[in-house]
Amino acid sequence: MTSKKVVVIPCSGIGKPIGTVSRETANEVKKLRPGIAETVCLAALTSGDEDAIKKVNDNYVITLDGCAKHCAQKNIQAYGKEPDRNYMILKFAAQNPDKKPEGIVDIGKGGQELVKTISEKIVSDIEEIKQNEEK
Amino acid sequence: MEENEKKLSKVGIVSCSGEDLPEGTISRLATLEVLHHKKPFDITTICLPLYIAGGEGDRMFAKNHPVITVDGCEKLCAKKATEQYSGKVAHSINVRDFIKKSDEIKNKSNLNEDEKRITAEVADAISLKVDEILKENNK
Amino acid sequence: MDYREYVYDKFIFKVKNGVYYHKDGCWVEVEGNIATIGVSDFFQTLNGDVADISLYGIGVSIVQNDPLGDIETMKISIELISPVSGKVIEHNKQMADNAELINSDPYGEGWLLKAELKNFESDKLNLMDSDKYFTYMKSRVDEEGQELGKE
Numbered sequence: 001m002t003s004k005k006v007v008v009i010p011c012s013g014i015g016k017p018i019g020t021v022s023r024e025t026a027n028e029v030k031k032l033r034p035g036i037a038e039t040v041c042l043a044a045l046t047s048g049d050e051d052a053i054k055k056v057n058d059n060y061v062i063t064l065d066g067c068a069k070h071c072a073q074k075n076i077q078a079y080g081k082e083p084d085r086n087y088m089i090l091k092f093a094a095q096n097p098d099k100k101p102e103g104i105v106d107i108g109k110g111g112q113e114l115v116k117t118i119s120e121k122i123v124s125d126i127e128e129i130k131q132n133e134e135k
Numbered sequence: 136m137e138e139n140e141k142k143l144s145k146v147g148i149v150s151c152s153g154e155d156l157p158e159g160t161i162s163r164l165a166t167l168e169v170l171h172h173k174k175p176f177d178i179t180t181i182c183l184p185l186y187i188a189g190g191e192g193d194r195m196f197a198k199n200h201p202v203i204t205v206d207g208c209e210k211l212c213a214k215k216a217t218e219q220y221s222g223k224v225a226h227s228i229n230v231r232d233f234i235k236k237s238d239e240i241k242n243k244s245n246l247n248e249d250e251k252r253i254t255a256e257v258a259d260a261i262s263l264k265v266d267e268i269l270k271e272n273n274k
Numbered sequence: 275m276d277y278r279e280y281v282y283d284k285f286i287f288k289v290k291n292g293v294y295y296h297k298d299g300c301w302v303e304v305e306g307n308i309a310t311i312g313v314s315d316f317f318q319t320l321n322g323d324v325a326d327i328s329l330y331g332i333g334v335s336i337v338q339n340d341p342l343g344d345i346e347t348m349k350i351s352i353e354l355i356s357p358v359s360g361k362v363i364e365h366n367k368q369m370a371d372n373a374e375l376i377n378s379d380p381y382g383e384g385w386l387l388k389a390e391l392k393n394f395e396s397d398k399l400n401l402m403d404s405d406k407y408f409t410y411m412k413s414r415v416d417e418e419g420q421e422l423g424k425e
Contacts, residue, residue, distance in 0.1 A: 012152035068374035
């Protein structure tokens with residue numbers, strides 16, 4: 001069995017609450033699946049950091065994009081790799097209108113619930129990725 | 136492009152948002168503090184990943200305006216990416232320079248008192264630098 | 275496609291040539307008696323990331339200056355105001371799963387609906403061509419500019 005991890009890369013969207021949701025979701029997934037899920041700084045990839053690039057190339061990659069700009073996905077693609085899964089936080093927000101993030105600094109109760117919903121979906125997909133790996 | 140009119144002289148802030156380290160959160164929150172409260176009319180934030188993801192406006196702004204980069208660690212991602220994609224950086228701030236040995240830095244959200252204090256100090260440092268740069272440019 | 279661009283801070287606002295604009299944000303492109311309607315680049319930038327959209331149904335009449343649907347973004351829920359009078363004949367099917375096209379390509383793949391026109395010569399009197407809209411948009415950007423990028 002390989003020891004490939006699942007690298008979760010959120011967008012950084014500093015100007016938008018869904019950017020913060022993206023970041024907090026990545027951290028939540030890492031907490032829920034310690035030892036399997038890891039995060040990599042998108043900024044490190046943008047600046048060409050070798051450690052970050054190696055981590056992305058050697059493992060499964062999940063990208064979390066806040067909006068239609070798809071920064072996380074495009075930054076991975078710039079290194080010749082396609083994410084194993086890509087999630088648009090905006091779509092989750094649209095499907096869960098009662099879980100709207102409130103602010104950029106503090107996403108509030110609605111935002112935290114959105115983080116929980118998305119994290120659960122991602123963790124379920126991580127299980128699927130790892131199960132397929134074992135086959 | 137028929138017309139390209141520049142409006143206003145502002146300073147760009149490029150912040151790392153490093154998810155791997157609490158210092159990335161401090162960098163991000165300090166920048167937001169300056170954007171929302173301290174210098175809302177004098178700065179524009181530039182999203183670092185947009186340098187690759189097609190942010191023509193962000194790249195152009197950073198080329199044509201002075202930029203302060205705010206980094207969370209010695210990798211200096213914000214500084215390096217800005218230099219690579221847009222040119223010289225007016226000033227570089229590293230959150231690590233504000234951390235004392237006795238400070239407890241561990242949270243990526245729900246900051247403790249040390250982390251809040253450092254965030255405020257970094258925000259003050261950014262604001263001071265913004266003032267200096269604007270004063271210098273408007274002589 | 276031919277555009278004019280206006281740069282404000284890090285924002286580049288595009289105005290598509292050859293279409294007409296309503297002051298409340300919709301553009302309309304006319305071919306024969308059929309209008310294609312969408313929202314302007316300024317509208318999508320100002321109002322933020324689109325989460326959901328609902329439009330008047332096929333066969334339903336729309337009236338200039340009255341709503342033709344609603345748009346929900348991460349910032350706001352807002353009525354879309356019709357730039358023309360006529361009857362809805364087609365929706366952009368991509369909107370069901372990819373409403374974010376409104377943000378990424380407002381003049382192209384982000385179009386909203388097509389309508390059969392009732393009297394475009396009359397509607398035109400209440401619309402701006404791209405030159406007039408560019409001037410109008412610039413003044414709106416200058417008014418709203420400080421709030422852009424701060425959600």
